[in-house]
Amino acid sequence: MTAYQLLLSIDKTAKQPAYLQLANQLMNLIREGKLRAGQKLVGSRQLAILLTIHRKTVVQAYDELLAQGWLESKTGSGTYVVENLPEVHPQRLTESAGFDPNPLKTAGFSFSEAPHLRRDILQSVTSLHLDDGFPDPRLAPLHELTRAYRSNLLLGNPYVKLGYSDTKGSAWLRQELSVYLNETRGLKISSENILITRGTVMGLYLVSTGLLQNGDNIVVGEMSWGSAGMNFVQAGTNLLKIAVDEHGLVVDELEQLCQKQPIRLVYITSHHHYPTTVALRADRRIKLLQLAEEYGFIIFEDDYDYDFHYLSKPLLPLASADRTGMVLYCGSFTKTISPAFRVGYLVAPENVIRHLAQLRRIVDRQGDLILENAIAELLQNGVIQRQLRKSLREYRERRDVFCDLLKTQLGNYVDFQIPDGGMAVWAQFDKGIDLEVLAQKAIKKDLFFSNGKHHLPLTNVTRLGFASSTVGELEQCVAVLKSSFK
């Protein structure tokens, strides 16, 4: 048996290709000095025979090591271990004697924590969940998306496609989106009115950082999306709150505020108020636009859940009726595909888009061009649109089943309105129930739902998301809830 046979062995059943196994083993022999610098290697034909593998495998392994710089080939003479190995030998700055080997827990400098950014992380590790209103990724067009991702990654000029690109986002996606939003939202925009963001939260962040100043007055509903409020506080602004009733924000209260002080921005989730799920009534929308023009405030319209309306006659967003450039309109594919794909859009007058793109350039330079192009392809081919119609139908059925179960099984404990849109029910639990205890009981039975504590000062109220569970799963969820009341 030769030394090669003793030192090298190929496992033909392993997942790693044979040539890589061989290359790695040879590399280790070089590193360990068993193959010396300058030593001539046995020919590929001979090594193949010794190891009973294809000669092609040996040639591939040698090529790999030539490319990595471990071997060199001399014409007509064979393959040699190089004299100067490609090993990196970094130089230490100081002796490490007495060096604490533990990772650092605390910085050597001080800094102020940001109490307004602290929050409990709610994470479901259960099989069943009635979440905050998330989509069901099992319905997402994942195969189409991964195919489009692959082809956009591998085709075209790599220097252009894989280099730095426009901070405003993929030109293709901006074009497709302008057509799509004009058709479905009644907007009148070109791609120059669009900045592709990483979800609605980034639109909020850029607007807060780029358009708001310390001390500005911002108006939100008395209940609204926590991340929006955090963004406004982070920008150093004052948060003013107005009432929300069964028709959305009480716009008359806003008018009174405007008469007393300058207002810079009003944040709305017009289609589907978060968290209460109600839509802003048409007359209030018109009044809101009139007030914006009169008092000069910005309307940040968060297009939350617009695509999911079960009555087939949603009101168009305020942005569709904005004649004077007061509305910034923001949406995302979070609910259409899934939260993991961080692609959204901010729609605004061109000068705002240019200004915020400059800011975004120092935040993360640009979005994911490959993913953005893949989504553009899915929009152009109508895949997203078909997907939306299918999910809408599925989610409507889930809503109907879930609301029916809530009513028939838990009607004595829970009060709610059937939502016209969105992915969650705003559920008021009976005063006699401790929602925190109920949520803890449910977790033990493998069901997650939020105890609603972050909706304070409201108590015993929470969102129960139905869209991410099948009808069968919803039945299990309600059974667990019911059994936990006892």
Added chain:
Amino acid sequence: MTAYQLLLSIDKTAKQPAYLQLANQLMNLIREGKLRAGQKLVGSRQLAILLTIHRKTVVQAYDELLAQGWLESKTGSGTYVVENLPEVHPQRLTESAGFDPNPLKTAGFSFSEAPHLRRDILQSVTSLHLDDGFPDPRLAPLHELTRAYRSNLLLGNPYVKLGYSDTKGSAWLRQELSVYLNETRGLKISSENILITRGTVMGLYLVSTGLLQNGDNIVVGEMSWGSAGMNFVQAGTNLLKIAVDEHGLVVDELEQLCQKQPIRLVYITSHHHYPTTVALRADRRIKLLQLAEEYGFIIFEDDYDYDFHYLSKPLLPLASADRTGMVLYCGSFTKTISPAFRVGYLVAPENVIRHLAQLRRIVDRQGDLILENAIAELLQNGVIQRQLRKSLREYRERRDVFCDLLKTQLGNYVDFQIPDGGMAVWAQFDKGIDLEVLAQKAIKKDLFFSNGKHHLPLTNVTRLGFASSTVGELEQCVAVLKSSFK
């Protein structure tokens, strides 16, 4: 000929699958009222015969329209157009008469532009380029990456994998990175010391926004990376500049500054000073660490180009010798894979990572979990490491060829040092040459390079990136340059 034959036609050579063509045509007939609500459709077998297509194609088309809600099937009776069509009829808020149909160019509210964020966009649309020092994406492991992306997208629990996830980044990638950085950079960290960012620029942004305050004093080299300076100015800090010589930052100047005023942070590109390509000498590194401990300032160490050193004995970064938690260490895969994949890392004491993750949560919520997991897989399998060894070898050859060409062909016009690392040559052109005119001439000959105007007050100096061009392309580049001098 039946109405179906008149109204429907399938193009078997088209790219769109036959069933989708059929489904879309049927949908349009329903929309146009040619198929009426409640109307019974012809059976799938019969329609297949009429259109001379497979029956399976018709069944697939009907299924698609059932899922989208255009058709309903009644057991034992057949397939019908639904009574309530799934068409969305949004309601306009106002009459659009007199509405300006043009996209809005200017906002109705005023805002301050940010002059410190304005910059010229340099974009190469030429075949040849001597860029700022970008990698060659033709060498990137794109097939491995797209395979890993696909498998990470499609396998596992979709609710967990495609839902919201940890703002600090993929647990898998943080684990692999901690091992990799400990091995290659001499760090002593756990995954709790890592925040996955979208490139180095996001690390800079989070640190500037989360750790710096209005009026803080920040020290940078008199020449340094523009995006770093923009971030510090955006945070409202004062930029103080110290000299850079052939051994990097002149640390003695820093000591003098520290004696005069409190310094909050010093920004360094220790391995490879941007733009001049020199490495910070060991004694200066040690002095810098001592000063940080003595005066309490943060060192932001931008690990620019660390992986690309051609002498095989780079100095380990300052972070490897930081005993007291003064160094924030930042790097990315921009140069290893390509700029389009926005994945980088910030290494810091645990309390800093937690603080900055809270801030990042309101910026863009989280990174791209699928892509991060794909890169973790490539690190775990050694693909990235192999890739690095191969590119290093290739880039060294390109550097040697390019420097040789510069010397022999353009030696009379250009002065430079052969860089020990990185992807660009810092080239000082002869005083008699107008670099702006030269760059314009070159563009006309299909070669892009920067005229270096953003390196003011230095003149006639620019970076010529060699790594993204093959040896043959580099020869063409130098030939174009040479012919442009005349």
